[in-house]
Amino acid sequence: MSTWEVFIVEDDIRIAEINKRFVEKVEGFSVCGIALNKEEAKEQISILRPDLVILDIFFPDMNGLDLLRWIRSEFRGIEVIMVTAATEVNTLKYALEDGIFDYIVKPVIFQRFKDTLVRFNEHKSSITQLSADKEINQNIIDTLLKREKIEVEPFFLPKGIDPITLEKILSILMQNEKGFTAEDLGQRTGVSRTTARRYLEYLVSEQKAKADITYGGVGRPERIYKYAL
Incomplete structure (x- = not known):
């Protein structure tokens, strides 16, 4: 089983450490680094070239969507999962348009987080197993594209809960x-x-x-x- 390298971009070190702990509880995944701001994120992603980035939206020095677009323009093979408290419709819309793998709303439930990583592993493993001389069919294509059908859980908080x-x-x-x-x-x-x-x-x-x-x-x-x- 391959070990997928995960890079975490989160300005709150406590949340970053929680995400790190969650990642390392899932077999086949390891955290290769953590960045707390835009400069650290761009520098370390350029050097480490992780398989997956766990990315927040809100930062003092940037909007996570801007970093998502930069990743998309510079590194075709890096997948991105947004893990954020942002629940605005437009934020989700822009993230989907820029090709995120998934969108998870804080506070994160471990099982929901784990399910996404398992799905990521299945998707990337399926791509890796394709050989250049293998002829694909519609079933293979449908299996590979199934991960695009992101099921966004409704996020309704009662009045008085921020x-x-x-x-x-x-x-x-x-x-x-x-x-x-x-x-x-x-x-x-x-x-x-x-x-x-x-x-x-x-x-x-x-x-x-x-x-x-x-x-x-x-x-x-x-x-x-x-x-x-």
């Missing part, structure tokens, strides 16, 4: 297996305890987090929230 804040809370939640209270998360993200609890309960309802009951020093029960992989 995707950027949700991503921040989820990323912090993933950093400690022992979990956090709503007050802990509120202090770390700069929101009130009530607001943090609202986001945490939403994550629990979506089965992206779990809540355990424990007792503090005064014997008062409190909920400890943990990431549910």
Whole structure:
């Protein structure tokens, strides 16, 4: 089985490390580098020539769509998966028009991420197995082009849940297996305890987090929230 090299472009190092961990949990994939800005991304992609780029949209010094277009113009063989909090229709439209392999909305669910990498492996392996003297037929063509039929999951958040804040809370939640209270998360993200609890309960309802009951020093029960992989 081939090992596909993945390059991550993400300005938040915590999210980049989470994506790296996700990639390396899937057999046949390894991370060859991480870039936090446009200059690093262009320089390292030019040198490393990865098989796949995991790319965000929002950066202080660029728009990820511009980097996507640069990759498309300079390196024909590099595939791109957008992993972003951007949910605007036009952003998705432009990304699709520029030939992304997939578009995943943050906060990322590992199984959704894994499914995309598995599909990527199947697609690239099928192309690699084609020999120059092999005659193709419609079945082979249809199999190769099937990956273009991207199924975009609907992304509807309830009122009062912001995707950027949700991503921040989820990323912090993933950093400690022992979990956090709503007050802990509120202090770390700069929101009130009530607001943090609202986001945490939403994550629990979506089965992206779990809540355990424990007792503090005064014997008062409190909920400890943990990431549910």
